[in-house]
Amino acid sequence: MTGQSAEAPSESMYLPRETARQSRRVPGPRGRAAGGSRRAGAGQAPGRTARSKRNKPGAAPLGRIILLAVALPVAGALMDELLGSALGWTFTITAALAAALTAMNSTREGTWLVLSAPPLVLAAITIAAEQLANTSTSHAKLTTSAVHWAVDAFPAMAAAEITVIAVLAARLVRARRNRRSSGA
Numbered sequence: 001m002t003g004q005s006a007e008a009p010s011e012s013m014y015l016p017r018e019t020a021r022q023s024r025r026v027p028g029p030r031g032r033a034a035g036g037s038r039r040a041g042a043g044q045a046p047g048r049t050a051r052s053k054r055n056k057p058g059a060a061p062l063g064r065i066i067l068l069a070v071a072l073p074v075a076g077a078l079m080d081e082l083l084g085s086a087l088g089w090t091f092t093i094t095a096a097l098a099a100a101l102t103a104m105n106s107t108r109e110g111t112w113l114v115l116s117a118p119p120l121v122l123a124a125i126t127i128a129a130e131q132l133a134n135t136s137t138s139h140a141k142l143t144t145s146a147v148h149w150a151v152d153a154f155p156a157m158a159a160a161e162i163t164v165i166a167v168l169a170a171r172l173v174r175a176r177r178n179r180r181s182s183g184a
Contacts, residue, residue, distance in 0.1 A: 027035060055148070069098050069101075069117065069121060069135070070121060072097055072101075073095045073156070074093060077091050080093075081129055081133050086148075087129060087153060087156065091156050092155050092156040092159050095122055096156075096159040099160035100163045102117075103167035103168055104162045111168060115165070115168065118164060119157045122153050122160060123157070127146075127149060130148075130149045
């Protein structure tokens with residue numbers, strides 16, 4: 001019986017293990033599930049204020065951001081079509097402006113959406129604008145026209161994407177400078 005005790009185990013043998021379990025316990029749920037009130041700042045560190053996860057302070061609501069991202073390029077496409085030309089400078093400038101405003105108002109979590117949205121939004125607007133402007137319904141002509149639409153929309157897509165990258169890079173640099181200057 002090597003290594004075995006002849007005595008019966010006592011409670012004192014298990015005491016350190018139970019104490020260790022109690023010190024590693026996981027805190028309970030916060031908020032309504034725990035029966036607590038949903039007041040502003042509940043469950044937050046002292047000195048922090050409650051803020052919405054959807055918007056950063058001073059940011060426009062999500063619906064307005066989406067409206068802005070779509071309405072400005074639509075207005076630019078409409079202006080170009082009314083002037084009688086294919087989608088051109090007005091569409092490109094309004095697309096870049098919409099991309100910049102959207103990137104400035106986006107949250108950190110929404111960065112990937114803002115980064116990938118301009119080409120898709122502008123492609124949809126281009127197709128809609130060209131479809132409304134041209135009345136041909138021939139399938140062969142529609143396929144050929146789609147190539148022209150992509151060529152017409154590419155400068156606007158590139159300008160919008162470059163603008164988004166520049167705005168997000170500027171926000172990143174600014175955030176790092178603020179973090180360094182605050183000593184964090």
